[in-house]
Each structure stands twice: as structure tokens, then as C-alpha cells.
Amino acid sequence: MVYLTRIERFNAAHKLWVEQWSEAKNQEVFGKCANKNWHGHNYKLHITVKGRPDPLTGFVMDAKNLSLLIREYITDKVDHSNLNLDVDFIPKDLQPTTENMVILFWKQLEPHLENCELHCIKLEETETIYAEYYGEN
Amino acid sequence: MVYLTRIERFNAAHKLWVEQWSEAKNQEVFGKCANKNWHGHNYKLHITVKGRPDPLTGFVMDAKNLSLLIREYITDKVDHSNLNLDVDFIPKDLQPTTENMVILFWKQLEPHLENCELHCIKLEETETIYAEYYGEN
Amino acid sequence: MVYLTRIERFNAAHKLWVEQWSEAKNQEVFGKCANKNWHGHNYKLHITVKGRPDPLTGFVMDAKNLSLLIREYITDKVDHSNLNLDVDFIPKDLQPTTENMVILFWKQLEPHLENCELHCIKLEETETIYAEYYGEN
Amino acid sequence: MVYLTRIERFNAAHKLWVEQWSEAKNQEVFGKCANKNWHGHNYKLHITVKGRPDPLTGFVMDAKNLSLLIREYITDKVDHSNLNLDVDFIPKDLQPTTENMVILFWKQLEPHLENCELHCIKLEETETIYAEYYGEN
Amino acid sequence: MVYLTRIERFNAAHKLWVEQWSEAKNQEVFGKCANKNWHGHNYKLHITVKGRPDPLTGFVMDAKNLSLLIREYITDKVDHSNLNLDVDFIPKDLQPTTENMVILFWKQLEPHLENCELHCIKLEETETIYAEYYGEN
Amino acid sequence: MVYLTRIERFNAAHKLWVEQWSEAKNQEVFGKCANKNWHGHNYKLHITVKGRPDPLTGFVMDAKNLSLLIREYITDKVDHSNLNLDVDFIPKDLQPTTENMVILFWKQLEPHLENCELHCIKLEETETIYAEYYGEN
Numbered sequence: 117m118v119y120l121t122r123i124e125r126f127n128a129a130h131k132l133w134v135e136q137w138s139e140a141k142n143q144e145v146f147g148k149c150a151n152k153n154w155h156g157h158n159y160k161l162h163i164t165v166k167g168r169p170d171p172l173t174g175f176v177m178d179a180k181n182l183s184l185l186i187r188e189y190i191t192d193k194v195d196h197s198n199l200n201l202d203v204d205f206i207p208k209d210l211q212p213t214t215e216n217m218v219i220l221f222w223k224q225l226e227p228h229l230e231n232c233e234l235h236c237i238k239l240e241e242t243e244t245i246y247a248e249y250y251g252e253n
Numbered sequence: 254m255v256y257l258t259r260i261e262r263f264n265a266a267h268k269l270w271v272e273q274w275s276e277a278k279n280q281e282v283f284g285k286c287a288n289k290n291w292h293g294h295n296y297k298l299h300i301t302v303k304g305r306p307d308p309l310t311g312f313v314m315d316a317k318n319l320s321l322l323i324r325e326y327i328t329d330k331v332d333h334s335n336l337n338l339d340v341d342f343i344p345k346d347l348q349p350t351t352e353n354m355v356i357l358f359w360k361q362l363e364p365h366l367e368n369c370e371l372h373c374i375k376l377e378e379t380e381t382i383y384a385e386y387y388g389e390n
Numbered sequence: 391m392v393y394l395t396r397i398e399r400f401n402a403a404h405k406l407w408v409e410q411w412s413e414a415k416n417q418e419v420f421g422k423c424a425n426k427n428w429h430g431h432n433y434k435l436h437i438t439v440k441g442r443p444d445p446l447t448g449f450v451m452d453a454k455n456l457s458l459l460i461r462e463y464i465t466d467k468v469d470h471s472n473l474n475l476d477v478d479f480i481p482k483d484l485q486p487t488t489e490n491m492v493i494l495f496w497k498q499l500e501p502h503l504e505n506c507e508l509h510c511i512k513l514e515e516t517e518t519i520y521a522e523y524y525g526e527n
Numbered sequence: 528m529v530y531l532t533r534i535e536r537f538n539a540a541h542k543l544w545v546e547q548w549s550e551a552k553n554q555e556v557f558g559k560c561a562n563k564n565w566h567g568h569n570y571k572l573h574i575t576v577k578g579r580p581d582p583l584t585g586f587v588m589d590a591k592n593l594s595l596l597i598r599e600y601i602t603d604k605v606d607h608s609n610l611n612l613d614v615d616f617i618p619k620d621l622q623p624t625t626e627n628m629v630i631l632f633w634k635q636l637e638p639h640l641e642n643c644e645l646h647c648i649k650l651e652e653t654e655t656i657y658a659e660y661y662g663e664n
Numbered sequence: 665m666v667y668l669t670r671i672e673r674f675n676a677a678h679k680l681w682v683e684q685w686s687e688a689k690n691q692e693v694f695g696k697c698a699n700k701n702w703h704g705h706n707y708k709l710h711i712t713v714k715g716r717p718d719p720l721t722g723f724v725m726d727a728k729n730l731s732l733l734i735r736e737y738i739t740d741k742v743d744h745s746n747l748n749l750d751v752d753f754i755p756k757d758l759q760p761t762t763e764n765m766v767i768l769f770w771k772q773l774e775p776h777l778e779n780c781e782l783h784c785i786k787l788e789e790t791e792t793i794y795a796e797y798y799g800e801n
Numbered sequence: 802m803v804y805l806t807r808i809e810r811f812n813a814a815h816k817l818w819v820e821q822w823s824e825a826k827n828q829e830v831f832g833k834c835a836n837k838n839w840h841g842h843n844y845k846l847h848i849t850v851k852g853r854p855d856p857l858t859g860f861v862m863d864a865k866n867l868s869l870l871i872r873e874y875i876t877d878k879v880d881h882s883n884l885n886l887d888v889d890f891i892p893k894d895l896q897p898t899t900e901n902m903v904i905l906f907w908k909q910l911e912p913h914l915e916n917c918e919l920h921c922i923k924l925e926e927t928e929t930i931y932a933e934y935y936g937e938n
Contacts, residue, residue: 117663118626123655127379129266129291134446145447147454148333154266155333156293158379164659169630172545173556174622179656180558196285196292211448215392219443242264242295244397245453248438252391254937255900260929271720282721284728301933306904309819310830311896316930317832348722352666356717381671382727385712389665401927403814403839408583419584421591422881428814429881430841432927470833470840485585489529493580516812516843518534519590522575526528538790540677540702559744565677566744567704569790607696607703653675653706682857693858695865759859763803767854792808793864796849800802 119235120176121164124186126195129156130212133200154198160240161191163225167232177232189224214241218249226251256372257313258301261323263332266293267349270337291335297377298328300362304369314369326361351378355386363388393509394450395438398460400469403430404486407474428472434514435465437499441506451506463498488515492523500525530646531587532575535597537606540567541623544611565609571651572602574636578643588643600635625652629660637662667783668724669712672734674743677704678760681748702746708788709739711773715780725780737772762789766797774799804920805861806849809871811880814841815897818885839883845925846876848910852917862917874909899926903934911936 131154132146142150149155163186167176193203199212205224210216218237226234240246268291269283279287286292300323304313330340336349342361347353355374363371377383405428406420416424423429437460441450467477473486479498484490492511500508514520542565543557553561560566574597578587604614610623616635621627629648637645651657679702680694690698697703711734715724741751747760753772758764766785774782788794816839817831827835834840848871852861878888884897890909895901903922911919925931 117661118629119659119661120626121657121659125380127292127294129293132448145452151333151335151339153335153338154291154293155264155335156266156291157264158295169624169626172622174543174624174627176626176658178556183655196288198288198290198292201290202288211446213443213448215394215443215450216448218392243262244457246395247450248393248395250391250393254935255903256933256935257900258931258933269722282726306898306900309896311817311898311901313900313932315830320929348720350717350722352668352717352724353722355666381731383669384724385667385669387665387667399928401840401842403841406585419589425881425883425887427883427886428839428841429812429883430814430839431812432843470836472836472838472840475838476836485583487580487585489531489580489587490585492529517810518594520532521587522530522532524528524530536791538703538705540704562744562746562750564746564749565702565704566675566746567677567702568675569706607699609699609701609703612701613699654673680859693863759857761854761859763805763854763861764859766803792868794806795861796804796806798802798804 117166118169118176119164119166120179120182120232121162121236122179122182122186124161124163124183124191126159126161126191127156128159128194128197128199129154130199131155132211132213134211135209154200157241159194161186161221162236162238162240163234164236164238165229165232166235177229185225185228189228190221193224214239214245214247218247222249222251254303255306255313256301256303257316257319257369258299258373259316259319259323261298261300261320261328263296263298263328264293265296265331265334265336266291267336268292269348269350271348272346291337294378296331298323298358299373299375299377300371301373301375302366302369303372314366322362322365326365327358351376351382351384355384359386359388391440392443392450393438393440394453394456394506395436395510396453396456396460398435398437398457398465400433400435400465401430402433402468402471402473403428404473405429406485406487408485409483428474431515433468435460435495436510436512436514437508438510438512439503439506440509451503459499459502463502464495467498488513488519488521492521496523496525528577529580529587530575530577531590531593531643532573532647533590533593533597535572535574535594535602537570537572537602538567539570539605539608539610540565541610542566543622543624545622546620565611568652570605572597572632573647573649573651574645575647575649576640576643577646588640596636596639600639601632604635625650625656625658629658633660633662665714666717666724667712667714668727668730668780669710669784670727670730670734672709672711672731672739674707674709674739675704676707676742676745676747677702678747679703680759680761682759683757702748705789707742709734709769710784710786710788711782712784712786713777713780714783725777733773733776737776738769741772762787762793762795766795770797770799802851803854803861804849804851805864805867805917806847806921807864807867807871809846809848809868809876811844811846811876812841813844813879813882813884814839815884816840817896817898819896820894839885842926844879846871846906847921847923847925848919849921849923850914850917851920862914870910870913874913875906878909899924899930899932903932907934907936 132149218239221237238248269286358374375385406423495511512522543560632648649659680697769785786796817834906922923933
């Protein structure tokens with residue numbers, strides 16, 4: 117059993133803001149991340165699949181095909197987007213935190229993988245923060 | 254003569270959009286960067302000063318003080334901001350490209366440096382794009 | 391269940407030296423790391439917590455608060471320190487190796503985490519060496 | 528139980544090419560990686576061992592010794608080599624993909640580790656692709 | 665005057681080998697780099713142009729267009745290639761060292777730049793070696 | 802004219818402390834860097850030489866030979882050392898700041914380079930601070 121990871125990148129704007137809270141409460145909880153006019157990040161996304169290398173090709177999965185799937189179902193939708201407003205698979209009432217996004221990305225990609233299993237989605241938001249999801253409830 | 258560099262980081266949203274152009278023209282020239290709802294980046298800023306090391310302290314400039322000046326005049330103003338809307342020293346009719354920002358950052362910081370000379374402002378916008386300005390006309 | 395990681399950095403001096411051994415034996419086992427006058431490193435520390443994202447905030451834990459806890463209980467104590475001499479929670483008869491430090495850091499931080507669980511402490515000592523601890527005996 | 532990782536690097540040429548396939552089929556499956564005249568990579572190898580830190584030395588394993596073993600059994604054999612032609616432990620009918628190499632590297636190194644256990648072999652081939660193997664069937 | 669840099673990557677095989685020398689002489693001078701069966705690298709290429717930002721677009725040059733030119737005239741030709749055998753613009757009797765390649769890349773790209781000036785070509789071959797060329801004789 | 806850079810690394814302890822000042826004054830000026838018991842860093846050193854590539858070898862200088870010279874005259878002397886106490890070419894009354902060290906390293910290495918010219922010494926002390934010296938008075 118071998119784990120294969122493909123990294124893709126995207127750049128997006130977002131803010132953290134709970135609608136049912138006052139502006140003061142949002143500022144208190146989210147600080148600068150609650151700026152009404154948005155801020156943004158360069159995101160670095162690691163997608164890890166697991167499987168046995170094919171005896172002929174030596175591939176768990178062709179990394180080029182994995183890249184195409186990631187682009188179709190995730191990064192083409194979020195790149196140069198506003199994560200709060202523009203992305204069909206991010207609910208409008210859910211904060212676009214790294215923690216929530218790794219779960220949403222899993223739901224987007226997992227149904228489209230064949231002959232191997234999705235193992236981990238890791239998303240780096242800044243040089244100092246990243247989240248990982250392994251499909252665990 | 255020694256060159257000392259301090260790196261600071263900030264995260265911000267922006268878009269590239271020329272008001273006097275149609276939406277179609279903006280899309281044609283700026284592509285995804287013209288998304289009306291913004292996108293964003295993790296910016297990495299290198300500030301280089303030049304001077305002779307002080308015989309006693311060995312400092313061209315105390316890097317902690319350089320960091321404080323960069324924060325006061327640049328990064329506190331742009332971090333978690335919208336570069337098109339929120340920053341007093343970025344003119345509203347100027348595109349917030351890396352090329353324009355290194356010039357604006359120079360004008361912000363240069364008057365506040367004492368006992369050493371500003372040499373270069375370098376701004377990395379993504380893993381593959383950066384701009385540098387040396388105060389040349 | 392999502393895993394959230396916060397990275398912090400610190401710079402410190404140390405040496406590896408077993409008191410009950412001769413200088414020759416220390417040199418033989420630890421080589422350059424036994425230099426009596428110390429050497430040092432830029433350490434990069436990854437702290438990973440696990441939990442379910444809060445339905446309102448989308449946070450497993452507020453990364454700013456995690457950072458404050460790491461600073462209070464770990465990095466404020468070890469930054470710009472001598473790991474053999476200056477740190478109250480490092481026993482004087484224990485070598486300050488990366489392996490021992492990840493265990494000590496776990497003991498420092500774990501009691502102070504609320505509403506989420508400490509999952510992993512990873513410490514990078516150089517470009518080529520790092521250690522990880524998951525709380526396993 | 529602590530996990531200690533040592534990173535080593537090597538540079539090598541390879542191609543992906545199934546002998547029993549036509550040139551057209553190889554091009555279709557492997558694309559540019561099937562270039563008859565080879566291409567190459569800077570590989571970054573992470574070797575992780577697990578064990579309990581020695582009470583005296585604080586080492587799970589001396590990282591210098593781990594480095595010597597990795598060099599003797601892996602990187603001295605693959606560095607500046609052609610992975611399809613030059614390496615005694617890579618079968619000539621096996622594609623030198625990252626997935627296959629982490630398994631072969633495990634078989635090379637694992638018998639030579641004493642007093643600690645091999646936990647993971649991770650191999651980065653490019654900025655965007657890496658594979659990991661934990662000894663699982 | 666602002667300097668704008670675009671980074672592109674490519675992977676290639678090569679060897680260093682002077683035809684008029686004996687095998688022993690080649691081994692003596694080039695060491696492992698003279699392996700007859702080739703070795704390879706992940707190359708990281710920085711292309712820097714200089715100019716004044718356009719008053720409307722804020723671009724010295726559109727980084728997307730710069731990327732397209734670099735791909736057309738350089739990286740599409742060298743990516744997944746053998747630098748000694750496959751590249752039309754690398755003379756067969758010239759060693760494909762980083763030093764020679766930055767000069768060849770300059771000659772490839774410089775005639776195709778409009779409205780701005782080529783300033784520097786920097787090529788990283790490994791984590792520890794890179795070369796730069798500024799068009800100086 | 803091509804510029805070739807070789808990177809080497811070393812790890813060392815140091816402190817910033819002016820003997821003729823009181824402890825309070827040292828703390829005021831140098832802050833944490835004045836810790837009596839030292840602290841330390843992983844230093845990353847870039848040595849750049851300039852010259853014309855040899856027509857046969859394609860080398861400005863053999864990077865392996867450059868590495869050997871850097872080790873002999875610089876890094877073997879500073880690696881795993883105390884920069885204030887252990888290094889013969891660092892005067893005891895000079896602060897071992899990055900600014901002072903790039904000048905001292907230049908004086909160490911420059912006399913030993915043949916057939917090419919020393920162009921720049923760059924020393925990275927942390928993720929956010931580096932100094933460069935070009936031999937300018």
C-alpha cells in the first residue's frame with residue numbers, strides 16, 4: 117500500500133463573518149479576518165490517495181490524471197475566487213476556514229476517484245497554518 | 254558597505270480592474286485577476302537597507318527597529334486589507350500590481366529611515382511572481 | 391475530525407554532553423555536537439490539534455489562541471535561550487535532543503488545551519533532521 | 528515512542544517505458560515521461576524511524592549513523608545514476624516511479640536498522656509529487 | 665524602473681562529458697556528473713525583465729504573457745528532455761552546465777521581448793547551485 | 802560574464818554583547834540576543850563568484866572545488882562553533898552579527914579564489930534576516 121500526493125495551488129479572497137453576530141462580536145472573535153472588504157491567501161493543497169502500484173505502469177494513480185481531477189472538481193472553482201461568494205460547493209452560511217474547506221474538498225473529489233482511495237486532504241493557508249482531513253467523522 | 258534585509262509578510266485581497274474599460278476589456282486583459290468579487294494572496298516582502306556596520310553594535314540597522322518601521326508604515330496598513338479599497342497610500346485609480354506596490358512601499362518607508370539608505374524593495378506575490386524596485390526613475 | 395497545525399519558530403543554543411562520560415567519550419558519541427562552547431539552531435515547531443470544526447466559527451481551535459498558548463508554555467521559554475541551562479522544564483540531566491524536546495513540549499502544552507485534543511508535536515532542528523511525538527508511550 | 532526523520536537528496540535520470548508496449552502506447556500513457564533520451568529529477572528522501580529515546584544520549588538513533596546507512600544502502604547507489612539502467616536493486620522490468628522506489632528503498636534499508644524500527648519512507652520527485660510507504664502490504 | 669520576475673520549472677537529464685578527453689580524464693574533472701548513462705535535475709528558472717509599469721494596467725509586462733514566451737522559447741524545449749541530445753538551441757559540443765545554459769536561454773528569449781528589457785536569467789540546478797546572467801560580455 | 806553561486810550551511814551559537822556596556826545597556830540594545838548563556842542559528846551561506854565559462858568544461862569554477870574552499874576557509878571553522886569564542890578569524894571585540902560576518906567571510910575566502918572573482922557573500926541568519934557584501938568599502 118503506497119500513498120501518492122499531488123500538490124496544487126490556488127489564490128482566493130475570503131473573510132470570516134457570522135451573519136447572526138454583531139460587527140463588534142465578529143471583530144472580537146475573528147479580528148483582522150473579519151475585515152468587511154475581504155483579505156486573501158495563496159493556498160497550497162496536498163491531495164493524497166492510497167493504493168497498490170500497478171505492476172505495469174508503477175502508478176498508484178497517474179499523477180497527471182489526479183491533477184486534472186483536482187483542477188476540475190476543486191481548484192478551477194476556487195482559484196482567483198471569493199470563497200464566501202463565488203463557489204457553488206461552499207455553503208453561504210459556512211465559514212471558509214481551512215478546517216471547513218478540507219472537508220468540503222473531500223466531498224467534491226472523493227466520488228470521482230477510481231481504482232484508488234482518497235486518504236488525506238491537506239490545505240496550507242499561510243506559512244504558519246494548515247489543516248488536514250482523513251475522512252473521519 | 255553591507256546590505257541588510259528584513260522579511261515581513263502580509264495577506265490581502267485585490268483585483269485588477271480599469272474603471273474606464275468595459276467588463277469584456279477587463280476580462281480580456283486581466284483574465285481571472287479581474288474577478289469582481291476579488292481574490293487574494295500571501296505577500297512576502299523583502300526590505301533591503303545599505304550602510305556600514307556600527308563599530309560597536311555590528312548593526313547596519315537594528316533589524317528589530319527595521320521591522321517596527323516596516324510594520325508601522327507598510328504591513329500594518331496592508332495586512333488583512335483589500336488593496337483596492339482600504340489602504341490610504343494606494344491611489345484608487347492605480348492597479349495594485351506588485352510593480353506598482355513596490356514603488357508605493359518605497360515612498361512610504363524611505364522618509365523614515367535614519368543612518369542608513371533604502372536599497373531595494375522586493376515583493377513576492379505568488380510562488381512564481383515577484384517585483385523589485387531600487388528607487389530608479 | 392479535522393487536524394489543525396500551527397507553526398512557530400525559535401532560536402536556541404545547546405550541546406549534547408553526558409556528565410558521567412569523559413570528554414573523549416562525549417566527542418566519540420556526539421562529535422561536533424559536544425562542543426563545550428555550545429552551538430545552536432533555528433527550530434521550526436509544528437503543533438497539531440484535532441477536533442471537529444465549530445459549526446458557527448468553522449474553527450477546530452482559533453489559531454491565534456493556539457499561537458498564544460504555544461508562546462506562553464513553550465516558545466517564550468526556549469527562544470533565544472540555552473536549552474541546557476535556561477529552561478525550567480528541561481531537566482539538567484536530559485540531553486536537549488529533538489527527540490527529548492518533543493516529549494517535553496507535549497507535557498508543557500497538553501494540560502492547557504481545551505475543547506480539542508493535542509495530536510502531534512513536530513520539531514525541525516535543521517534542514518535534514520526532525521522529530522515527531524504523538525503522545526504514545 | 529518518538530519518530531525521527533533524516534532527509535537526504537539525490538539527483539538521477541529515468542524514463543517510464545513498458546517494453547512490451549508500442550512507442551505510441553508508451554507516449555499515450557506516460558507522455559513526456561516516456562522520452563527515449565531520458566529526463567531527470569532532484570529527489571528529496573525522508574527516512575523516518577521510530578523508537579524510544581535512549582535515556583543517556585536522548586537519541587532514538589544517532590542521525591549521523593542513520594545518514595551513513597541511508598547513503599550506503601540507498602543514495603550512494605542512486606545519486607547521479609540512471610534509475611532504469613544503473614541501480615542493482617531496481618529490477619529492469621519495473622518502472623522507476625516514486626511509488627515503486629519507496630518500496631524498493633524500504634527493502635534496501637530495513638534489514639540494516641538496529642534498535643529502532645523503520646516507520647516511513649517518503650520520496651519527493653518534484654515540487655508537486657511525492658510518495659510515502661509504511662511497510663504495509 | 666521596476667524589475668519583474670517570473671519563475672518556471674523544468675526537469676531534464678544531462679551529463680558533463682568532453683568528447684576529446686579520455687574516460688579517465690572526464691571522470692577526474694566531472695566526477696559523478698560524467699556518468700555515461702546520464703543523471704538529471706529539477707531546474708528552477710527565474711526570468712527578470714525591467715521597465716516602467718504601464719499607467720493603466722500597472723504591468724511592466726503581463727506575467728502571463730511572459731510565462732507564455734518563456735514556455736515557447738525555453739521550457740517547452742528543455743522540459744523532460746536530455747539537454748545533451750534533444751534541444752535544438754544547445755550546441756552538441758557545449759557542456760550543458762548552468763553557466764552555459766543561462767547564456768543560451770538569454771539568446772533564446774531576448775529577441776522576443778517587446779516594450780521591456782531582459783535583465784537577468786537565473787537558473788537553479790540543485791538546492792545548492794545556481795547561476796545568473798545579465799547579458800554582460 | 803556569468804555569476805555562479807554555491808550554498809553551504811552551518812549551525813552556531815553566539816550572543817551580542819558589548820563588553821564596555823553595562824548589562825542593562827546590553828539588554829536595552831540587543832534584547833534577547835544579549836542572553837548571557839548564548840543562543841544560536843542555522844546559517845545559510847551563499848557564495849557567488851563571477852567569470853566566463855571555460856570553453857571546454859562550461860564551468861566558471863568547478864562548484865565542487867568552490868565548496869571545498871568554502872568549507873576549508875569558512876564553514877569548517879564556524880560549524881557547530883561558538884562565534885564569539887571559537888573562531889580564529891572573528892575578533893573577540895567584534896559582534897558576530899550577520900553584517901560583520903559577511904565582511905569577515907569575504908576576507909577569509911577572497912585570497913584563495915583563482916581564475917574567477919568573488920562577487921558576493923550572502924548570509925541568512927533566520928527566515929527573516931540576511932546580509933550581503935560585495936567587497937565595497
